Amino acid sequence: xGKPRIAIFDFACCEGCQLQIVNLEEExxxxxxxxxxxxxxxxxxxxxxxxxxxxxEGSITRPEDEKRLEVIRTRxxxxxxxxxxxxxxxxxxxxxxxxxxxxxxCVYGKSANMPHLDTSPTKAIxxxxxxxxxxxxxxxxxxxxxxxxxCLLMGKKPEIxxxxxxxxxxxxxxxxxxxxxxxxxxxxxxxGCGARCPSxxxxxxxxxxxxxxxxxxxxxxxxxxxxxxxxVLKSKMILFGTGYEPTNA
Amino acid sequence: MHKNMDINVHHVTRVEGHGNIVVNVTNGxxxxxxxxxxxxPRFFEAMVRGQSYEDIQTIVSRICGIxxxxxxxxxxxAVESAMGLKVSEQADKLRILxxxxxxxxxxxxxxxxxxxxxxxxAPSVVPLVAKAADVVKAIVGAHRVANEWSDLxxxxxxxxxxxxxxxxxRIPTEKQLRQLQKTLKDTIPALxxxxxxxxxxxxxIPKFERDTEYVSLKQTKPPTYTFYHGGITSADNGGKxxxxxxxxxxxxxxxxxxxxxxxxxWHRDSYAVGALARFNNxxxxxxxxxxxxxxxxxxxxxxxxxxxxxxxxxxxCFHVVETSIAIxxxxxxxxxxxxxxxxxxxxxxxxxxxxxxxGILFHEYEFDKKGKCTAADICxxxxxxxxxxxxxxxxxxxxxxxxxxxxxxxxxxxxxxxxDPCISCSTHMLEVKFVK
Numbered sequence: 001x002g003k004p005r006i007a008i009f010d011f012a013c014c015e016g017c018q019l020q021i022v023n024l025e026e027e028x029x030x031x032x033x034x035x036x037x038x039x040x041x042x043x044x045x046x047x048x049x050x051x052x053x054x055x056x057e058g059s060i061t062r063p064e065d066e067k068r069l070e071v072i073r074t075r076x077x078x079x080x081x082x083x084x085x086x087x088x089x090x091x092x093x094x095x096x097x098x099x100x101x102x103x104x105x106c107v108y109g110k111s112a113n114m115p116h117l118d119t120s121p122t123k124a125i126x127x128x129x130x131x132x133x134x135x136x137x138x139x140x141x142x143x144x145x146x147x148x149x150x151c152l153l154m155g156k157k158p159e160i161x162x163x164x165x166x167x168x169x170x171x172x173x174x175x176x177x178x179x180x181x182x183x184x185x186x187x188x189x190x191x192g193c194g195a196r197c198p199s200x201x202x203x204x205x206x207x208x209x210x211x212x213x214x215x216x217x218x219x220x221x222x223x224x225x226x227x228x229x230x231x232v233l234k235s236k237m238i239l240f241g242t243g244y245e246p247t248n249a
Numbered sequence: 250m251h252k253n254m255d256i257n258v259h260h261v262t263r264v265e266g267h268g269n270i271v272v273n274v275t276n277g278x279x280x281x282x283x284x285x286x287x288x289x290p291r292f293f294e295a296m297v298r299g300q301s302y303e304d305i306q307t308i309v310s311r312i313c314g315i316x317x318x319x320x321x322x323x324x325x326x327a328v329e330s331a332m333g334l335k336v337s338e339q340a341d342k343l344r345i346l347x348x349x350x351x352x353x354x355x356x357x358x359x360x361x362x363x364x365x366x367x368x369x370x371a372p373s374v375v376p377l378v379a380k381a382a383d384v385v386k387a388i389v390g391a392h393r394v395a396n397e398w399s400d401l402x403x404x405x406x407x408x409x410x411x412x413x414x415x416x417x418x419r420i421p422t423e424k425q426l427r428q429l430q431k432t433l434k435d436t437i438p439a440l441x442x443x444x445x446x447x448x449x450x451x452x453x454i455p456k457f458e459r460d461t462e463y464v465s466l467k468q469t470k471p472p473t474y475t476f477y478h479g480g481i482t483s484a485d486n487g488g489k490x491x492x493x494x495x496x497x498x499x500x501x502x503x504x505x506x507x508x509x510x511x512x513x514x515w516h517r518d519s520y521a522v523g524a525l526a527r528f529n530n531x532x533x534x535x536x537x538x539x540x541x542x543x544x545x546x547x548x549x550x551x552x553x554x555x556x557x558x559x560x561x562x563x564x565x566c567f568h569v570v571e572t573s574i575a576i577x578x579x580x581x582x583x584x585x586x587x588x589x590x591x592x593x594x595x596x597x598x599x600x601x602x603x604x605x606x607x608g609i610l611f612h613e614y615e616f617d618k619k620g621k622c623t624a625a626d627i628c629x630x631x632x633x634x635x636x637x638x639x640x641x642x643x644x645x646x647x648x649x650x651x652x653x654x655x656x657x658x659x660x661x662x663x664x665x666x667x668x669d670p671c672i673s674c675s676t677h678m679l680e681v682k683f684v685k
């Protein structure tokens with residue numbers, strides 16, 4: 001069997017997750033050696049319709065993008081959602097807090113009704129097509145990305161953390177930000193980032209999404225200790241994935 | 250004779266975001282020549298409404314992955330202006346150091362990964378790994394240093410987690426700063442390798458000129474080659490400095506059908522921003538190594554060849570590295586103080602302006618008394634360059650049309666890349682279409 005062919009595509013996003021792939025530096029050169037990168041518009045001029053693994057960055061905000069994504073899905077054996085915009089809709093979901101006509105008027109004023117400025121409600125990739133693997137985070141962690149790609153190249157299933165950010169934060173010996181009156185989302189959000197934001201003194205904003213099967217009772221005990229509720233926590237889940245609900249919580 | 254031409258570059262490659270180039274020539278006459286921006290609009294100015302003043306920088310950094318630190322800094326300056334917050338000298342210096350790390354990140358990415366393949370006639374940096382291993386190694390090394398530099402100051406390379414209204418969440422240790430300083434000194438030889446190689450292929454940089462208005466920040470107190478403080482200037486304004494609060498007088502935005510990103514003009518039909526604009530307005534204030542690099546390439550004040558923007562970026566790499574070594578000395582001489590930034594909400598309106606790697610950037614916000622954002626206005630460098638790119642197209646194509654479709658297509662793509670557009674920012678951009 002030849003080398004697996006990888007294609008990278010971007011939709012509405014900041015392209016910061018693709019940048020993390022570039023940021024792998026020397027390690028990226030090794031990955032490129034183990035696979036054939038056949039299309040990657042941000043970094044290369046080469047293009048192809050034939051690939052085994054499609055990596056999708058960004059969220060879907062226009063009907064024409066939905067169609068483009070569906071075509072990519074039919075061509076790819078494995079489809080990976082890259083980063084919070086792709087996995088949970090990301091920052092683009094903030095748009096869902098407003099009426100779309102109001103959003104357009106706010107930015108484009110009198111020209112808001114020009115057809116090329118049209119927009120539809122933001123969708124994560126799995127709201128449009130089947131997603132096989134998710135690389136979480138805003139931006140993604142480049143080491144985790146390299147790990148997931150390595151696993152797929154070896155035909156193994158990557159292990160993605162199913163415990164909360166608090167686990168990694170405690171392991172680093174950080175003081176709890178709840179003691180500093182910050183409503184940190186650590187208890188309900190998937191780890192794997194190395195608790196990067198709380199380690200810098202900034203609360204967790206939830207960019208890696210909710211944990212799949214949170215220990216709700218344990219979380220409740222902690223939340224009650226600080227006089228809060230699960231709903232207050234969920235109401236803070238606004239910067240990434242507005243309106244997105246945890247499973248089994 | 251090239252009587253007919255149909256170039257249609259749908260989504261120009263090796264740029265951040267989506268843009269198209271369309272050229273239609275019939276019987277030797279240019280029927281259509283357009284720089285189009287079809288990027289999916291993302292509506293940040295609408296989305297931040299209702300959010301707390303403390304979270305604005307965290308949201309708007311997501312406008313762009315390549316200049317996330319710059320967007321955060323512009324936002325935080327605007328918020329601090331609205332809330333009347335003062336920032337300590339130490340925090341100010343650390344922020345500038347952080348900002349320089351992003352200039353270096355973005356410039357090495359653009360010069361090395363996005364623009365350089367054109368000079369070598371390669372479709373991407375990948376084939377260059379075999380052809381020019383030493384220079385690829387130098388580029389990768391310099392880019393990695395820039396990333397580690399951002400990691401230290403911003404908490405990570407993309408989307409900073411240390412910036413809060415009033416200052417920083419944490420500061421590096423003296424030991425870490427000393428290590429960074431050593432790393433920066435050790436990086437200078439790699440920059441020289443990159444400069445030598447770019448110089449060796451500089452003959453492939455098209456010789457094209459168009460008299461252009463260049464707009465950038467300018468700082469007079471003290472005179473500094475600035476990316477962060479100061480006001481707005483252009484040679485058309487007689488070098489006078491306009492306060493950043495008056496940025497609406499400079500960036501007169503308008504909407505055109507070929508773009509989801511707004512366009513802008515000041516004294517003329519279009520203007521340019523970016524490294525070449527900064528160089529043209531402030532080159533006498535470059536660090537010694539910056540000046541030396543400019544001399545090496547024959548880059549002089551008043552240059553109006555847009556393709557030379559890439560060279561100006563390389564010049565700035567030397568400048569930010571050399572200047573950062575000096576800033577670290579100043580910080581260490583004074584000794585680091587552990588400061589705690591605090592802020593309280595109040596109603597107000599404020600503007601913030603900084604130089605993104607690809608040009609001047611404006612943010613403006615209004616807040617109610619609870620500190621909730623009620624209005625936002627953001628003007629992106631690439632948006633300010635769009636009209637200028639179109640004007641360059643209109644002068645360049647008739648000059649090179651006899652070279653044929655392939656050459657026209659390649660030069661137009663190179664031109665767009667030279668501006669180092671960040672189309673996600675301006676919304677997103679790049680495609681070239683030739684129609685026969």
